[in-house]
Amino acid sequence: MRLLAGAGLCLALAALALLAVALSTDHWYETDARRHRDRCRKPGGKRNDPGYMYTPGQHLPLRGEPPSSRIRSPRGGEPGGVRMISRAEDLGVRGLRERPTGARDLPLSRPYLATDPHCSRRFNSTVSGLWRKCHRDGFDKDTEELILKGIVERCTSVRYYYTSSSLPPNLSVNVTKTIRQDEWHALHLRRMTAGFIGMAVSIILFGWMVGVLGCCKQHDLMQYVAGLLFLMGGTCCIISLCTCVAGINFELSRYPRSIYSLPEEISHGYGWSMFCAWGGLGLTLLSGFLCTLAPSLSASQSAVHKPRQENGAV
Template sequence: MRAAARALGLCLGLCALGLLLAALCTDHWYETDPRRHRRSCEAARRPPLPLRRAPPPPPPLPPRCARPLFATHAGLWRTCYYLGVDTRLDSLVRSGIAQRCTAIKYHFSQPIRLRNVPFNLTKAIQQDEWHLLHLRRITAGFLGMAAAVLLCGCIVAAVSFFWEESLTQHVAGLLFLMTGIFCTISLCTYAASISYDLNRLPKFIYSLPDDVEHGYSWSIFCAWCSLGFTVAAGCLCTAYPFVSRSKIMQLKSARDSSV
């Protein structure tokens, strides 16, 4: 029974490690899909049927259609465009004019001064960039620490099969629980960074129109599943030595009383 508990804890830890590494290495934490928004803008741009021979002037574009939006998927390290959604973007990427993926900055750089934007608003943009940079650093830093501690926990759990079973299993459980804390902090700060980024000022630059579909993708769900497996492995490895020890003590006391 002890060997089965150790094997189950190790399997849960290895599964959590694989999911966490998949979340770290993939770029599908958050996705945007503006195809519905583009269709509505094209319908607003289309002129009504003319009643006379002279074509009427095209109607003005709504303000929400002034900014070009593309289908993207982003992770901790890169933001990439989806190919096959916009033919104009596909041609720009193939010709080398536009890059399909751009690196996410983890160092502070002065943003470009926008024309016809007051100095106070430019200062607010710089402060928002600084706060967002801190949230990104916390997310990546704690997730990296979570992966390192989880790897150490798996190694200690594997050592528990050969040396000091109860002690090493207990230490592995504590490392798994520490990984869960780091992973929880990282996921919460990532959600905070997404919300902060979408609510930045000015709204016409950073916010998304209501008809743009956006949300979390499968990479962050891998991280959440990793968190669940990690907590389960930590609870199992931490609690089982005490449970088995109490059972042994009960059996010994029952044997002594029978004698």
């Protein structure tokens, strides 16, 4: 069954090509922050997606007025004016107003807070692969201008060695320790992803060379070994892709969420490089099945076509 062995080798070569494309490109994971950036640039930064409800500041319960907030007049100790502090001012917003004595029945205006805490952070549209993380071309004009001026780099390399990232100084010791441990965990997942996919490509390439030699010399055992190598390479590829998916999900669920989580408006998902890797995995497993099936079929056919010996014939 040289036809099955040849088809298996062709599929293995196509799998190597897909894996090489996936390794050399940066579209494993993509983010698009344009909708989030446009919403944050609007006045107030309100979300208008269906199902989302705002709780305005004027509907929140008022806090009790502390005794120190009353200003007593020098005449007889009667209160000459009451200093009313809105909820927004209690949160540190400027605009402190003092209510006059004769205007106690007038409603006090409060500033409306519609600011999303995610708008204080800058999110960029990026693509990331095994080796680099890059800004997407044409998605953010401000970033493009900084890249043209040389202030911001288009791509940054993915580090496979530990480097402590800069953290806000107001974090507690337990939170800082958790972040450092999560950095080590994420680093191990990245190392496993790159290491196992490199092993997969090496094993598949070696199996393809063994299979070609087996087809040239018509050696069934070499073709069978080539099929086993393809299946082994597919196993390594499965481990690599699973750890890649686990690493991405781990990065999105790290603690604290206010630093590492993504807003709902940012669309993110896997790119075509990831699909090339999964396609290479499928072709590798199929080629391994064909290359291991071909020797068994040829052996069964040779046993069927073997002539029966006559009685007394040597």
